[in-house]
Amino acid sequence: MGLSELLSTYGEKYLQGLLATWSMTAVSFVFVMMLAVLVTVARVSPYRPLRVVGDLYVQVFRNIPGVALLIIIAYALPELRIVLDWRTCVIVTTILLGSAFGSENFMSGINTIGVGQIEAARSLGLTFTQIIRRVVIPQALRTTVLPMTNLLIAVMLTTALGSQVPLSPQELTGVVSYVNTRATGGILAFLVSALCYVGTAFVISLVGNRIDRKVRILR
Amino acid sequence: MSQEQAAEKNVPVIELRHVDKHYGDLHVLRDVSLSVARGEVVVIIGPSGSGKSTLCRTINRLETIDSGEILIEGEPLPQEGRELARMRSELGMVFQQFNLFAHMSILDNVTLGPREVLGQPKEEAEKYALELLARVGVAEQAHKVPAQLSGGQQQRAAIARSLAMRPKAMLFDEPTSALDPEMINEVLDVMVELVRGGMTMIVVTHEMGFARRVADRVVFMADGQIVEEGAPDDFFDHPRSQRARDFLDSIKGH
Numbered sequence: 001m002g003l004s005e006l007l008s009t010y011g012e013k014y015l016q017g018l019l020a021t022w023s024m025t026a027v028s029f030v031f032v033m034m035l036a037v038l039v040t041v042a043r044v045s046p047y048r049p050l051r052v053v054g055d056l057y058v059q060v061f062r063n064i065p066g067v068a069l070l071i072i073i074a075y076a077l078p079e080l081r082i083v084l085d086w087r088t089c090v091i092v093t094t095i096l097l098g099s100a101f102g103s104e105n106f107m108s109g110i111n112t113i114g115v116g117q118i119e120a121a122r123s124l125g126l127t128f129t130q131i132i133r134r135v136v137i138p139q140a141l142r143t144t145v146l147p148m149t150n151l152l153i154a155v156m157l158t159t160a161l162g163s164q165v166p167l168s169p170q171e172l173t174g175v176v177s178y179v180n181t182r183a184t185g186g187i188l189a190f191l192v193s194a195l196c197y198v199g200t201a202f203v204i205s206l207v208g209n210r211i212d213r214k215v216r217i218l219r
Numbered sequence: 220m221s222q223e224q225a226a227e228k229n230v231p232v233i234e235l236r237h238v239d240k241h242y243g244d245l246h247v248l249r250d251v252s253l254s255v256a257r258g259e260v261v262v263i264i265g266p267s268g269s270g271k272s273t274l275c276r277t278i279n280r281l282e283t284i285d286s287g288e289i290l291i292e293g294e295p296l297p298q299e300g301r302e303l304a305r306m307r308s309e310l311g312m313v314f315q316q317f318n319l320f321a322h323m324s325i326l327d328n329v330t331l332g333p334r335e336v337l338g339q340p341k342e343e344a345e346k347y348a349l350e351l352l353a354r355v356g357v358a359e360q361a362h363k364v365p366a367q368l369s370g371g372q373q374q375r376a377a378i379a380r381s382l383a384m385r386p387k388a389m390l391f392d393e394p395t396s397a398l399d400p401e402m403i404n405e406v407l408d409v410m411v412e413l414v415r416g417g418m419t420m421i422v423v424t425h426e427m428g429f430a431r432r433v434a435d436r437v438v439f440m441a442d443g444q445i446v447e448e449g450a451p452d453d454f455f456d457h458p459r460s461q462r463a464r465d466f467l468d469s470i471k472g473h
Contacts (some may be wrong), residue, residue, distance in 0.1 A: 116318035123279050124332035125308025139322045217322045218366035
C-alpha cells in the first residue's frame with residue numbers, strides 16, 4: 001500500500017488520532033504542571049512529613065514504567081472499585097509520571113534562586129506562602145521553560161500508552177495498530193504517525209525557545 | 220508595648236543578652252550581650268570569622284541561637300511563624316550580596332514587602348518606593364531588573380527596599396564588601412544620610428573611616444566575643460585590648 005492510498009483510506013483516522021493525541025497531551029500537561037508545583041512546594045516546605053511525602057511521590061512515579069502504571073490503573077484499581085474510563089486511565093498515568101519529572105525540573109530551577117533572595121524575603125517579613133508565591137514559583141517557572149518544553153514533548157509521547165487500551169477515538173500510536181490489523185501498511189503506517197509526533201514536537205520546541213527568550217531572568 | 224511607650228521608658232530597640240551559638244564544635248558566639256538605643260549607630264568590626272556577621276543575622280533570626288535572649292523593643296524575638304515574620308518586617312536588613320529579587324523590576328523589589336506584608340495598595344506603595352529610590356539616587360533605574368544595575372546601584376536599591384517597610388532599625392551585614400572600590404562611597408553616602416535622619420543602625424563593616432565618622436559606638440569582636448567597645452575616637456586612637464591593637468595594626472600600613 002502506497003502513501004497516497006494509505007492517506008486516502010485512513011487519513012481521517014490519522015487526523016482523529018492526531019487530535020486525540022493533542023487533546024490528551026494538553027489536558028495531561030495542565031495537570032502535570034499543577035501537580036508538579038504542588039509536589040515541589042511540599043518538597044521545600046518547612047514540614048518534614050510533607051517533604052517526605054513529596055520526595056516519595058517523585059521517587060515512586062519517576063521509577064515506574066509507564067505501561068506498568070497504566071496496567072495498575074486500568075486493571076488493578078477496578079478491584080478496589082475505582083473504575084475510570086480508558087481515556088482517563090491514560091491521562092492519569094501520564095500525569096503521575098510527568099509530574100514527578102516536572103517536580104525535578106522545578107527543584108533544579110529553585111536551586112538557581114540562591115538562598116540570599118529567600119533570606120531577603122524572610123527579612124522583609126514575608127511568610128513561607130508569600131515567599132513561595134512571589135519569589136520562588138515565578139523564578140522556578142521562568143528558569144525551567146526549556147526543560148518543561150522537553151517535558152511537554154515527553155508527555156505527548158507518553159500518551160502513546162493509549163495504544164494499549166481500547167480508546168475511542170484512538171490516538172496516533174493506536175491508529176497504527178488499527179491500520180496494520182486491517183491492511184499491510186507496514187513501516188509506512190508508523191511513518192505517518194511518527195511525522196505527526198515529530199511535527200508537533202518541532203512546533204512545541206520552537207514556541208518553547210521563544211517563550212524562554214522572552215521570560216529568561218537576567219543574572 | 221507600643222513604640223511610644225518603649226521610647227518613653229528608654230527600652231533599647233535591640234538588646235542581646237548572653238547569646239551563645241555553636242556551629243557544630245565551633246563556638247561562634249560566646250556570651251554576647253549588646254544593647255542598642257533608639258537612634259544609636261553601632262558599628263561592629265573585627266577579623267573575619269569573629270562572628271560579627273552571625274551576630275547581625277541572629278537579630279532577625281536568620282540564624283537561630285542556642286541560648287540567651289534577643290529582645291526587640293523589650294519583646295523577645297518570636298521563634299517561628301507569623302509573629303516572627305511580623306517582627307522581621309520591623310527590622311530592615313541589607314546584605315553583602317544585595318539579594319535583590321532577580322525576576323522583578325527594581326520598583327517591584329521595593330514594593331513587594333509593603334504590598335504583601337503591610338497590605339498597602341499598589342499606588343501608595345509605588346509612590347513611596349519612587350520617593351525612596353530618588354532619595355538613594357536610583358529613580359532612573361526603577362523599571363530595570365537588578366542585573367542591569369551596577370553593584371552600587373543594586374545595593375542602594377536594596378537599602379530602599381528595606382526602608383520601604385519603615386523599619387525601627389536597620390541591620391547592615393558588610394554592605395560594601397562585595398562592591399568595586401569606586402562604588403563603595405555611593406553606598407556609604409546613603410548610609411550617612413540615614414544616620415543623619417536618626418535611624419537606629421547596626422553596621423558590620425570593614426570601612427573604618429565610616430565607623431569613625433558616624434558611629435556612636437564601635438564594637439570590636441574576635442573569636443565570637445565582644446572584646447571591647449567604646450566611642451570611635453577612643454577605640455581607634457586608644458584601643459585597650461591587644462586583640463584590637465593587632466587588628467587595627469593589620470589593616471593599617473598601606
